[in-house]
Amino acid sequence: DAMVIQNPRYQVTQFGKPVTLSCSQTLNHNVMYWYQQKSSQAPKLLFHYYDKDFNNEADTPDNFQSRRPNTSFCFLDIRSPGLGDTAMYLCGTRKRTQETQYFGPGTRLLVL
Amino acid sequence: GENVEQHPSTLSVQEGDSAVIKCTYSDSASNYFPWYKQELGKRPQLIIDIRSNVGEKKDQRIAVTLNKTAKHFSLHITETQPEDSAVYFCAASNVYSGGGADGLTFGKGTHLIIQP
Numbered sequence: 001d002a003m004v005i006q007n008p009r010y011q012v013t014q015f016g017k018p019v020t021l022s023c024s025q026t027l028n029h030n031v032m033y034w035y036q037q038k039s040s041q042a043p044k045l046l047f048h049y050y051d052k053d054f055n056n057e058a059d060t061p062d063n064f065q066s067r068r069p070n071t072s073f074c075f076l077d078i079r080s081p082g083l084g085d086t087a088m089y090l091c092g093t094r095k096r097t098q099e100t101q102y103f104g105p106g107t108r109l110l111v112l
Numbered sequence: 113g114e115n116v117e118q119h120p121s122t123l124s125v126q127e128g129d130s131a132v133i134k135c136t137y138s139d140s141a142s143n144y145f146p147w148y149k150q151e152l153g154k155r156p157q158l159i160i161d162i163r164s165n166v167g168e169k170k171d172q173r174i175a176v177t178l179n180k181t182a183k184h185f186s187l188h189i190t191e192t193q194p195e196d197s198a199v200y201f202c203a204a205s206n207v208y209s210g211g212g213a214d215g216l217t218f219g220k221g222t223h224l225i226i227q228p
Contacts, residue, residue: 045216
């Protein structure tokens with residue numbers, strides 16, 4: 001379970017104050033995903049990296065950006081968080097040759 | 113894009129009875145269908161998955177069936193136990209032969225309650 005790590009686990013930020021969430025994995029998986037899960041809702045895909053190739057979902061707000069400096073790390077940057085961005089943010093990883101996607105424990109973000 | 117519908121939103125069963133959760137998907141290109149269990153405040157955990165070239169898969173008390181023609185798949189849990197209480201999500205994805213894949217599109221979830 002410690003193979004996909006997300007930091008911090010809990011984050012409180014102010015409206016409009018940039019925040020960065022991180023995900024790291026020791027699985028050497030090619031693909032890394034970011035999902036947003038609001039309270040009592042299903043996870044919603046924001047974007048993913050296939051190796052270094054970035055794939056954005058059409059309805060992901062411009063406010064959300066991502067970086068993947070190396071295989072192990074992926075970051076989610078929220079440039080100007082709004083109250084509606086309060087959610088759990090889940091990082092998922094997958095090996096290129098397999099279908100199974102593994103999730104990290106998530107970061108609970110509260111925007112005040 | 114893909115759209116996944118899941119029913120029911122809440123399911124209450126007596127301990128020891130069976131539970132069935134159903135999902136339909138819209139994109140005929142989807143070929144991978146996992147089911148996740150999520151306990152309150154925790155990450156989704158994969159419990160079973162099925163590829164589109166298989167009609168049924170079973171793992172102890174859990175089974176999944178897929179009807180590719182009708183574009184629906186179901187989760188069956190037999191001999192339910194209190195620890196089965198959680199939210200269950202179905203999902204769909206298109207996994208390409210070269211190893212790439214779309215991300216998962218999730219259903220809205222089913223809150224399964226096991227009554228003692």
